Amino acid sequence: MIYELTTANRLMIADLLASLDDEQWAAPTLCAGWTVRHLAAHFVQPMLVTYGKFFVVSIRYRGDTARTVDHFTRKLARRPRAELIALLREHANDRVDPPRVGPMGPFAETCVHLRDIARPLGLTADVPAEHWRLLLDYLVSPGAAPGLVPPGRLDGLHLRDPGSGWSDGRTGDLIEGPLEALAMAVTGRRAALPDLRGPGVARLQA
Numbered sequence: 001m002i003y004e005l006t007t008a009n010r011l012m013i014a015d016l017l018a019s020l021d022d023e024q025w026a027a028p029t030l031c032a033g034w035t036v037r038h039l040a041a042h043f044v045q046p047m048l049v050t051y052g053k054f055f056v057v058s059i060r061y062r063g064d065t066a067r068t069v070d071h072f073t074r075k076l077a078r079r080p081r082a083e084l085i086a087l088l089r090e091h092a093n094d095r096v097d098p099p100r101v102g103p104m105g106p107f108a109e110t111c112v113h114l115r116d117i118a119r120p121l122g123l124t125a126d127v128p129a130e131h132w133r134l135l136l137d138y139l140v141s142p143g144a145a146p147g148l149v150p151p152g153r154l155d156g157l158h159l160r161d162p163g164s165g166w167s168d169g170r171t172g173d174l175i176e177g178p179l180e181a182l183a184m185a186v187t188g189r190r191a192a193l194p195d196l197r198g199p200g201v202a203r204l205q206a
Helices: 002-019 036-048 051-060 065-076 081-090 104-121 129-139 179-186 190-195 200-205
Strands: 157-161 173-176
Touching (some): 002 036, 002 129, 104 190, 129 179, 190 200
């Protein structure tokens, strides 16, 4: 099921990218140092860069995953815009199962990175609410990838969306807001914090 949702999100993202003008294509995203072009390249990185190649290059960066990802993203971003969009459509059905994060990793990236692009541009493009529910269930679980939610970030917090009825089922300082804003904030997007309310917001921000 997750693979199918990831495919649908990739195709939607490709359509969004194709609709942007040159200024928007070069605009900054919520990912520090990355423009829309960089994120377009990042979307196809898991399908074009094998684990073996990634591992070899990571040695150059002393195992720093973030720097290795940035290396490949910037390299792929040199490709023409039309090629990046075509590659995303061509590989939309690829089933990527990265070590440690599994298929939830690529799924999470399609949800969060879509909004990393859309929020700064003032666009409403978004994944369906059910995708955010699935992602939040994963993000608040003990098995969530540390790269998405560092250990301890959600300790003592209780997340809830009154609009949809979703709740993480825990006790703690309450944070309320839309599903999208909750997921974006949980994954470190400070731009989503103004959309949240409750005593736990200050703790999450800190």
